[in-house]
Each structure stands twice: as C-alpha cells, then as structure tokens.
Amino acid sequence: MALFEIKNLTFRYPETKFDALNDINLVIEKGEFVVILGKSGCGKSTLIRHLKSTLVPYGKRNGQILYLGQELGEVSARVQAGEIGYVMQSPDNQIVTDKVWHELAFGLENMGYEKKRIRLRVAEMANYFGIQNWFSKNVEELSGGQKQLLNLASIMAMQPKVLILDEPTSQLDPIAAGEFLATIKKINTELGTTIVIVEHRLEEVFPMADKVLALENGKQLCVGTPREVGKKLAGHDLFHAMPSPVKIYNGTGQTGECPLTVRQGRTWLDTYFEPEKEERTKKEDRGRLFKKKQGPFAVEAKEVWFRYDKNLPDVVKDLSMQVRRGELYCMLGGNGTGKTTTLSLLAGLKRAYRGKIFLCEKDIRKIKDKEKFWHFLGMLPQNPQTLFVGNTLEEDLWEMKEGLPFVGKEEFLKRMRMVVEDTEIAHLLKMHPYDLSGGEGQRAALAKVLLLEPEILLLDEPTKGLDGFYKQKLAAIFDRLKSRGVTILMVSHDVEFCASYADTCALFFDGNIVAAEKTKEFFAGNSFYTTAASRMARHLFPEAVTVKDVIETCRKNRRQE
C-alpha cells in the first residue's frame, strides 16, 4: 500500500481566480525520497501542506488524499502529529521554547509521553544528530544551521514515518545546507523514513531522489526518476535549476545515460569526449597573487584593520582591494571570515582602526552622510526584509523620499517608475512587503536602494534562497545597472552565480582577500572552490568554468567513433 496517494487534487485559495493546484496525481511509496521542484509561487508549498491536516490551507478543494489507504482527513490528529513530520523554511520561527532540550521534548510532551520515555527519546536524538554538546544551551546561542538541525531532530524524536520538508535550507549557508541535506539522506537510508522535500539546491538533492515532481503554475509538469525528469525538462524554464551535469548532458545532445553527480559526470565525459587539444594559456601568466590593477577605482581599500572591541580578535586583517568602476566584483568565502564586516566598513557604517578606504577616490572619512547616500552609495543588507517599513511596497518606496527632501516630487516619481521597471516589480506594488517571496523581496529591496541612484552598490548575499529562475532575473538587472556605469560589489557563497556573471572574483579568507582575479582565471585555478561544471570537466577542459563553457568545448571535442 502506498504511503500517500494524491488523486486529482485541485485547490483554490479564497477570492482568487486561478487554481493554486490543478489536478495533481502523485503516489508516494514507503521509504521513497521525493523531490518537488518548481519556480517560487508555483504551488509547491501549497501541495505539501495538504499532506498534513493541521496545515492544510483554507480554500476550495477537490480530489482525494489517502494516507495508508485511508482518507487523510479521517486519520486522527494524534496519529498525524506523530507519524507525519513537517519541517519548515525558517530555522528561527519554528523553534517554540528557549532551551535546546525543551525544544527536543516539546512534541513528545504534547503526545503525553511520560518523563522516562521522553528522556530516552531525547537522548537518542541528541546522539544521532550530534546535538549533545549544545544540549543545555539557549536556542538563541545556536547558528542558523544548528537551529535547523534542532528543528529536524525535534521532529525526528517523534519517530515519524514520513518527513516533509519545505525549502529547509533556503536560509542556510552552503556548508550548513550541505550538512543538513546529508542528514536527510542519512535518515532516509538508515531509518527508512520517507522523505518529501521541496528544495532549490537541486545540485545536491537531485541525485538523492527516487522520484521527482515538477510543478508549473499549479499543474503537474512531469513525474519520474531524476533522469527522466532531467531529460523531459530540457529547454524548459525550469531547466535553469537543474544540476550542472544534467545541463551539460542535455546541452550536448543527450548521448548515453544522463549523469547526475559530478563523479558520474566525469566518467560520462571520459566516455564520450576527448581532452582539449588546443594549447592552454600559460600557467605562469596566471599569477595567483594579488596583482596591481589600473584605475580608476570605485572602491579601494588599503591595509584596513578592524575589530569589534579592543579585547577581541581582528575580524578584518590587512585588507587591500581594488574594484574598478563599472564592474561586478564578487567576494567569495566561508562563513565568519569577515565578509559582511568588510561590506559595512566599505559603506562607512563601521570604522577601521587602521588603514584607509577610498570610494571613487575620496577618503571615506571625508564623505558626509548626506552626500554618501545620494548619487553615491547604496547597500543591500543580507535579509532584504529588514529594509521594509511600509504597509505596501509602494508606500515603502515613497518612504525613501523622506530622506531626500531636496528631490522634487515629479523627479522622484520619474525615478521610481524607472527603478520599478528595472527591477520588474510593477505587479507587486500593492502587496505588503512581508508577503513577497524570497526573489520578489530581494528585487523590491534592491529597488529601494536603487532609488538613491547609487554609483556604487554593495550587496550582501543577494542570491541567498533564490531559485535558478530568479537568479537569472537578478543577473539581468545587474547587467542593466552595469551598462549605466554602476559598480557592483557583492559578497556571496554562490559559486555558480559568480562564475556565470561576475567580472572579478576574490577569495576572502581569514580577514583579507587571498586572491582576486578575472572570474575565469579565478575558477580555473581553484580545485575545490569552483563550480560543479569545472569540477566535472577540469581533467579534460581546464579552461571551462561554467556550464556554457563546458557545453561549447564538448561540442568541439566529441570522441570520433
């Protein structure tokens, strides 16, 4: 008997004209790993919320959902609470209590288990997830990744038969996300728990899946094994979200069996392609050290040092960097290496205790606040939501006018129209900023910053939590800005994005920049810190960095049979 059986499910939110879900049919077997993908707002979350009665959204619904052969609505709340586990997006909001141990026990308390049994279950879970070291801590002391792991553990403590996850890693950095997804895989293989996951990080999750469901505008686009879906989606919008090996496979004409992981990709390439014959660019020219560049520079830092307190260690150490005018400069690097701090130093929000920073060749200490935030500098914080203060997006954009009393109303309106068009948010103006999805919120926040007409734009992880489609949109906006001479400096974890769109990439480590080079040279020279496409193809085509490069080189080097 199938664990879940969804039959002809159609759903419409009240007072909307379109079905959020339209005729969905899906069978989820026991122990399966199911991935649901689709663009933001295509109904993925709506669909999986239907798998647990307490979370089913309010609206008009047709069709049937069976849980172990029984109508889901008739399964008792107690059984559902214990057997169907649900992990949500935000690590923070899901946590109910203030202590880690209490959080782990929360569900079990609700189920009415006695103390001894809870103690055992909690101990088991703490061991399985490696939580024992922070067991007695306050939850606010935990990092985002730890919080999400705690959420997972506190659900697993109830020993569910199926685990439903709604974009669980969208607010985590790549390393924490990787660990989280590996844990999910471990749960699936070691405990046989069924997994239903909605996820953007397909690079990792796609190869794990037994079954993939692709949704588009509430309709079922296709269902099948990852290989089948990968083939079927070729040429579709959703294809941008696919892992690099699948993209390369499809881009080169679908020869042989579709590779899903980098390892499979390497063998696949070996079978069908030959190493590039052309002479490589001389390696010696590609100095790995920081090279002096020619001006004019939009941002320049000279031997900058910073720490938060006299008695604390340095966060930024001897940082020197130069960003040329009109380029897209990406700072990559691990967590807690001081990237975000560097951004606030460059924006003048914090002051270095040694060294100098120049913005457009002016010393930052001599730029007044008033000059700085008009026609000069704009910064987008990591969480775009923190920028909004209005009740609608439109109100929020008008709010910027208050900081710019010297700008006429007409002029401001003109400016606003242009920005709204640039960032493609015209259809969102009447919405509450908190109701926007990740990608929309990011663009709306960007619009707010762009109203300052900045020449230098500082961005803190603008691609965090965005799906492939929204990333492309963002890249298009960046292109438009660059063509107008705006300098963009962004901090990012997103190797794939930087490889495709940046002009210069820099590796940030231990408080300063270890290497800064043109994007292609940067990634071709690295062996770990590089794109999946490069990792897959580097032994044959060392110069190819992005999926596009690899596909093009592949075409030239096909093995002749």
Place this chain on the structure above:
Amino acid sequence: MRNDTFSTYHPVINFTYFILVAGLSMFVMHPVFLGISMTSGFAYYVYLKGKKALRTMICFFVPIFLLSSIVNPLFNHKGMTLLFYLKSGNPITLESILYGLAAGVMIVSVLAWCSCYQCVMTSDKFIYLFGKLIPALSLLLAMVLRFVPKFSAQIHKVSDAQKCIGRDVSNGKLPARLKKGMKILSIMVTWALENSVETADSMKARGYGLRGRTQFSVYRFDSRDKMMFAGMAAAGIFLAVILIFKKIFVYYYPILVLNEHTALAHLAYCVYGLFCFLPLAVNIVEDIKWHYLKSKI
C-alpha cells in the same frame, strides 16, 4: 560565573533556600543575625561573580548603605539616648542611628542575596518550578523567553539595515528620530505577528493541543537533594521556634534591648551561621574533594 556546586542542586532546594535566607535577613533585625547574613551574602556573591561582584558592591551597596543609615536618624527621632540637636531643633538619638545602621545592613544583605539568587536561579529552573504549579504558564514563560531575545535581535537588524540606506535612527534631530523609531516599531509588530503564524504552525504540526500533555524536565530530586532538604528543614524549624519563643530578640526603641547570652541563643547563632554559609560550604567541600581526587588521578 564560576562553577557553583550549590546551583547543581534541585531547583526546589535552590528556591526554598533563597526564600528562607532572604526572609530571615529581612525580618530578623538582630545585630548578630544581620552581621552573619551580610558577610555570608557578600562572600557568596564574590565567590560567584569575582571582581564584578566587588564593583557592584562598591558602586551600589555602599551608597545604599550610607543613604539608609544617614536618612533614618535625620527623620526618625524616637529613642531615649539624646546625642545632640539639629539646627532645625530636631533631636538625634543613639537608637535611631543604630536602627539606621541595622536597616542599612539589612537592605544591603538582602540585595546581595537577591543578586546571588539571580545567578543561581536561571530562567529554566524558575519555569520548571512554576510549571509544576501551572503547566500552561510554564510553556508561556518558555515562549516569552524565546521571543524577547529574538525580537530585540530583529530590532537591531532592522535599524542596522536602515543605516544601509542612510536612515540612521541613532542620529538626527529628536522629532525625526522619534518618527523613524515609530516606523521601526510598527513594522516590528507586523514582523512579530507574521512570524508567530509560522511558530503556531510548528506547534500544531507537533501535536500541541492534544489531550494529556505532559511535562518533561532535566531535573531529578536525588538522595543528595533529600539530605540537603532535610538539613534545611531542620535548621528552618529550629530557627522559627527560637524566634517565635523570643529566645532571640532585639528592640531598638525606646532603648536598645538584646536577649541574654544563653546557650540556646549561641546555638541559634551557630545554626544561622551554618545555614547562611551553606552554599559556600558546599562549594568548599567540593573543592577539597576535587583536590583530593586530583591527587589520586
């Protein structure tokens, strides 16, 4: 805070102990008792907090002590032993000075014990204790304790983000700052409501609202706790009896009268001394034990 052994006892022990000590320090104005509770309170506070405690004592306790011991004779003119007259014609008496000093010591020692209470009785212990009485309250408290730091962290984030677009709340003229502050506050309310929806979902998803909810805790009332409790109860009853039958007493007005130096009174001083130095004694015994263990390892 230092590694405190007394804190490792069951919350019931910690809580009753502090209630007893604070109560006795507050209501027994006998000079010997006051002296004992002040020295022990200070000693324990210093043990817990080290240098920080000394700073608090100099900055807060000393002024409070001085204030209360000066104010009493200035405004209270009871007492038989006249020392001199103020310019206003009010008399200053020996008894009112003594009472002022005693009250000063009392206030300071109660403060010291309250500071110790704060270090020992962490929020989870408090929640555990009161959750036993009112289960719904304990979850509510736990949620409040989760929410408050989250809320203030978010306010920081929002005001930092506003700086990114040149809207610094911390500078500018007062009306403008107020306006910005209000805006942030209003969006914070939205934020809190918005996020609480997800928290509520997470609670429902984990079966909150099912019948027969139980309480889990990490505390266990073990044999060590039982012994401690018995000891504390014995001391408490003994002291209560002594006080009720006036084997120990003090009158400050109209003239200072103290109980006689009976054996029973001396015993009561000793018992109270032991009682007040209990947490420190527990720590010292533990330290000695560890020293001994270390030499064996």
